[in-house]
Amino acid sequence: MEKLLMKGNEAVGAAAIKAGCRFFFGYPITPQNEIPEYMSREMPKVGGVFIQAESEVAAINMVYGAAGTGVRVMTSSSSPGISLKQEGISYIAAAELPCVIVNMMRSGPGLGGILPSQADYFQATRGGGNGDYYMPVYAPASIQETVDLVQEAFDVADQYRTPVMILGDGMIGQMMESVEFHEIPKRPLPEKTWATTGTGEKRPPNIINSLRIVAEELEDVLKEFQKKWDTIKAHECRWESVGVEDADVVAVAYGTTSRVVRNAVKLLAAQGIKLGLIRPITLWPYPYEAFDKVNPQARALLSVEMSLGQMVDDVKIASRGRWPVEFYGRSGGAVPQPDEVVDAVKKILGGAR
Amino acid sequence: MSLVFEKTKGMTEVETHYCPGCTHGIIHRLVAETLVELGVLGKAIGVAPVGCSVFAYKYFNCDMHEAAHGRAPAVATGIKRALPDSVVFTYQGDGDLAAIGTAETIHAAVRGENIVVIFVNNAIYGMTGGQMAPTTLVGQKATTSPYGRKVELQGNPLKVCELLTSIEGATFLERTAVNNPANVRKTKKAIKKAFENQIAGGGFSLVEVLSTCPTNWGMSPVEGLRWLEDNMMPHYPLGNFRSPGKDADKEA
Numbered sequence: 033m034e035k036l037l038m039k040g041n042e043a044v045g046a047a048a049i050k051a052g053c054r055f056f057f058g059y060p061i062t063p064q065n066e067i068p069e070y071m072s073r074e075m076p077k078v079g080g081v082f083i084q085a086e087s088e089v090a091a092i093n094m095v096y097g098a099a100g101t102g103v104r105v106m107t108s109s110s111s112p113g114i115s116l117k118q119e120g121i122s123y124i125a126a127a128e129l130p131c132v133i134v135n136m137m138r139s140g141p142g143l144g145g146i147l148p149s150q151a152d153y154f155q156a157t158r159g160g161g162n163g164d165y166y167m168p169v170y171a172p173a174s175i176q177e178t179v180d181l182v183q184e185a186f187d188v189a190d191q192y193r194t195p196v197m198i199l200g201d202g203m204i205g206q207m208m209e210s211v212e213f214h215e216i217p218k219r220p221l222p223e224k225t226w227a228t229t230g231t232g233e234k235r236p237p238n239i240i241n242s243l244r245i246v247a248e249e250l251e252d253v254l255k256e257f258q259k260k261w262d263t264i265k266a267h268e269c270r271w272e273s274v275g276v277e278d279a280d281v282v283a284v285a286y287g288t289t290s291r292v293v294r295n296a297v298k299l300l301a302a303q304g305i306k307l308g309l310i311r312p313i314t315l316w317p318y319p320y321e322a323f324d325k326v327n328p329q330a331r332a333l334l335s336v337e338m339s340l341g342q343m344v345d346d347v348k349i350a351s352r353g354r355w356p357v358e359f360y361g362r363s364g365g366a367v368p369q370p371d372e373v374v375d376a377v378k379k380i381l382g383g384a385r
Numbered sequence: 386m387s388l389v390f391e392k393t394k395g396m397t398e399v400e401t402h403y404c405p406g407c408t409h410g411i412i413h414r415l416v417a418e419t420l421v422e423l424g425v426l427g428k429a430i431g432v433a434p435v436g437c438s439v440f441a442y443k444y445f446n447c448d449m450h451e452a453a454h455g456r457a458p459a460v461a462t463g464i465k466r467a468l469p470d471s472v473v474f475t476y477q478g479d480g481d482l483a484a485i486g487t488a489e490t491i492h493a494a495v496r497g498e499n500i501v502v503i504f505v506n507n508a509i510y511g512m513t514g515g516q517m518a519p520t521t522l523v524g525q526k527a528t529t530s531p532y533g534r535k536v537e538l539q540g541n542p543l544k545v546c547e548l549l550t551s552i553e554g555a556t557f558l559e560r561t562a563v564n565n566p567a568n569v570r571k572t573k574k575a576i577k578k579a580f581e582n583q584i585a586g587g588g589f590s591l592v593e594v595l596s597t598c599p600t601n602w603g604m605s606p607v608e609g610l611r612w613l614e615d616n617m618m619p620h621y622p623l624g625n626f627r628s629p630g631k632d633a634d635k636e637a
Binding site for chain 2: 055057081083085086087089090091093094095096097098099100101103105119120123127228229230231232233234237238239240241242243
């Protein structure tokens with residue numbers, strides 16, 4: 033298959049169109065502007081719709097409306113803009129509508145900066161908006177993986193009737209790599225009998241709604257949601273493990289940061305130190321079972337992040353007290369360097385080796 | 386015996402939750418009758434707001450989508466763009482449309498979204514218990530303007546139709562009331578024209594309907610109608626502000 037050199041953000045747009053997405057509603061914010069720009073250019077060529085909304089709030093609510101009709105629809109933004117979308121994401125989750133939301137994370141809180149960050153981990157994996165909900169979150173570490181996961185995200189959204197988030201960062205969005213567009217494995221997708229397409233006066237009205245005013249009724253719905261989340265946890269967890277069975281220390285890192293760790297693995301190997309890597313590909317559901325393969329004698333787990341320590345909480349849950357959990361991170365737009373990770377590992381090992 | 390009136394099939398059998406004397410019921414019926422008369426009930430998709438008419442999704446006998454507070458025009462945009470042949474309307478109150486959803490309203494009009502907006506203006510937040518609305522009149526008491534709305538504190542009440550006249554994409558704008566049978570008929574006509582405008586691909590249509598809230602105004606239904614005539618109509622003049630192919634007769 034043909035190899036293309038693509039920028040991460042443009043690859044997101046190309047993958048979405050490949051997956052059959054014909055509706056995109058967005059709003060400009062750095063560092064993801066190439067996504068709406070690409071969509072504004074390419075959607076008309078495939079008979080699709082691009083709207084630059086008046087705000088991220090309006091954009092996600094356009095997604096909410098379009099998703100209700102059963103079409104494949106996407107929006108993208110970066111951290112402060114994703115905060116604005118949380119209202120709509122909560123409604124979309126509550127109304128069980130499929131859509132894909134891309135967050136190319138920048139540093140925060142507040143306006144923060146425009147450089148890459150992983151500081152929206154809590155927001156992405158713990159709901160983010162109000163109420164009891166989760167959504168699948170994919171964290172690609174390369175442009176190829178971005179292309180694959182964006183396409184799969186649409187299927188996962190349709191299969192489980194849920195919003196799905198692609199959680200990249202400014203680095204993934206801005207860098208260029210070669211990609212191939214593979215056919216992704218087909219999933220059995222349910223018919224969208226719930227969509228608001230007009231009754232044709234032939235069936236009772238379909239209603240897209242998140243209001244359930246009776247406590248017991250809402251609780252019953254939420255219990256059904258919980259069953260769905262359990263199914264997703266059982267079937268959709270994804271990760272990559274490298275050399276964890278005999279590692280001295282196992283680093284845990286996702287997205288851009290996992291690539292830094294891979295360099296540290298090589299640097300340490302040259303010094304006779306075995307650094308393993310667990311790279312979660314889904315951040316929710318979190319691949320807790322990946323840790324069962326880790327060398328019981330490993331000295332520690334080391335969460336490496338572009339934040340002041342967010343995923344490290346999940347690493348602690350995953351460890352279940354089996355290993356000490358350490359953290360190394362840079363924040364505010366700074367990216368951890370391989371030699372910094374090397375130093376963090378050596379510190380864990382007591383500098384003895 | 387000849388049949389002179391029957392419940393429109395545009396509404397479901399669900400009993401509405403509206404208070405005695407509230408005019409939401411009339412406006413619902415007018416919208417529903419219009420969808421039936423234009424033969425578009427089967428391709429209608431309505432967007433319900435947050436506010437007193439939050440349960441509108443149970444009452445209209447067509448596909449419905451319940452939006453977040455103020456976001457109905459954005460949701461309607463998504464629906465109409467996905468299904469251009471459907472007939473899409475929002476049904477919104479003054480807090481929903483003219484406060485929290487002002488941006489969505491204005492920009493749907495700017496884009497000339499081919500949708501109908503039914504804007505029910507009763508000068509108060511009803512569902513939450515009578516708080517001040519952007520359309521609350523000067524001097525009018527509400528639970529969050531207990532001393533009456535004061536211009537120096539809260540500014541003047543927002544005139545939505547007048548505001549939208551500066552936007553070319555808003556191709557049908559009319560303010561009506563449902564305070565008497567003649568005005569109910571005029572409201573029906575305006576709603577019909579608005580939907581005809583959408584069916585013709587004309588762009589953004591909005592019908593502002595002056596409505597009563599006897600419960601939160603602290604009045605009887607009859608007193609409420611009189612208060613609407615004496616107080617709301619002078620500030621919110623009735624009439625057509627824009628129709629396809631002709632300039633506004635109320636502009637300037």
